[in-house]
Amino acid sequence: MNIQRIVIPIMLALVAALAFGGVAQRRSHPYASDAPITEPQIFAEGVISTADFDDYLAFTPDGKTVYFTKHRPSFSSGTIVISHFKNGKWTTPEVAPFSGQYGDEQPCLSPDGERLFFTSNRPVTGATPRRDADIWYVEKTAKGWSEPVHLDAPVNTDTYDWHPSVTSDGTLYFVSARQAEKRANNIYRSRLVGGKYSSVEMLPDAINTDRHDMHPWISADEKILLFVSEGRPDSFGQDDLYVSYNRNGAWSPAKNLGPKINTMFYEYSAKISPDGKYLFYCHGFGDIKLPDQKVSYKELLGIFNSAHNGFANIYQIDLAATGIER
Numbered sequence: 001m002n003i004q005r006i007v008i009p010i011m012l013a014l015v016a017a018l019a020f021g022g023v024a025q026r027r028s029h030p031y032a033s034d035a036p037i038t039e040p041q042i043f044a045e046g047v048i049s050t051a052d053f054d055d056y057l058a059f060t061p062d063g064k065t066v067y068f069t070k071h072r073p074s075f076s077s078g079t080i081v082i083s084h085f086k087n088g089k090w091t092t093p094e095v096a097p098f099s100g101q102y103g104d105e106q107p108c109l110s111p112d113g114e115r116l117f118f119t120s121n122r123p124v125t126g127a128t129p130r131r132d133a134d135i136w137y138v139e140k141t142a143k144g145w146s147e148p149v150h151l152d153a154p155v156n157t158d159t160y161d162w163h164p165s166v167t168s169d170g171t172l173y174f175v176s177a178r179q180a181e182k183r184a185n186n187i188y189r190s191r192l193v194g195g196k197y198s199s200v201e202m203l204p205d206a207i208n209t210d211r212h213d214m215h216p217w218i219s220a221d222e223k224i225l226l227f228v229s230e231g232r233p234d235s236f237g238q239d240d241l242y243v244s245y246n247r248n249g250a251w252s253p254a255k256n257l258g259p260k261i262n263t264m265f266y267e268y269s270a271k272i273s274p275d276g277k278y279l280f281y282c283h284g285f286g287d288i289k290l291p292d293q294k295v296s297y298k299e300l301l302g303i304f305n306s307a308h309n310g311f312a313n314i315y316q317i318d319l320a321a322t323g324i325e326r
Helices: 003-026 297-304
Strands: 053-059 065-071 078-086 104-109 115-120 134-141 161-166 172-176 186-190 213-218 224-230 239-247 266-272 278-284 313-318
Touching (some): 053 266, 065 104, 104 161, 115 161
Parallel strands (some): 053 313, 078 104
Antiparallel strands (some): 053 065, 065 078, 104 115, 115 134, 172 186
């Protein structure tokens, strides 16, 4: 018996299995990368991030489905769309079953994936869309998502209440302009008690300022808060991304995420991926990627019809490269 003829194929099979297992472990979520992402890069270019105004992303817990917003070029309103990861690639997005008629945006899935919050100008009563925006949600059922449910007061008011994010125990973080006569947009929190949101509190001055503080993302355990702030002394340009940590019930002073993430343009709506390994965020509003050399008309059209045309896109980077503590 030729032992080598038996042993060598077995060893090669074991090596291949281990290598495949390693890749499978690294790629436990469809958005995972085999190579480190140490600099921000556009996510799923050409499908999720396109020449359109694409932003406000939310993954299901398994990472195999993503909801995001496609805006009108004027950024006036949007539609929530959905894409699935199948056969090794993201599918062409489709309009989410609860969206497509009114201005819907900023989808947020609960950590267990059973409830999806979003912002909408749809009417609470009657047929006329609201002039402001409110927070709504749909719940998972055996037949798919339920009909949208409007959150009552004190969460929603007669002004803008928007950009929801939720913890494992149901605590809702969101933005509101309810004190606009004193401050601009600020970040609020409402705890779920007995199945209802009965009170609202503004987060402290470690987070909120007299300017615009917006787009909160709260970790499932309520220990990490990512958000956007406008015009702070340490800003790199327009709206910058910041982080604050809940330490024994007190929020740490907001920390700018630095020049690797923040630029002279707009960065907003950041969140950590379900596996805790990546930061996703939106960037754009004028950052058009023109080459250094002279371009032809054909090349110029190619840029204008790509994800590098200055509209907003979704970016991804290793969380370890951002300085955010875990």
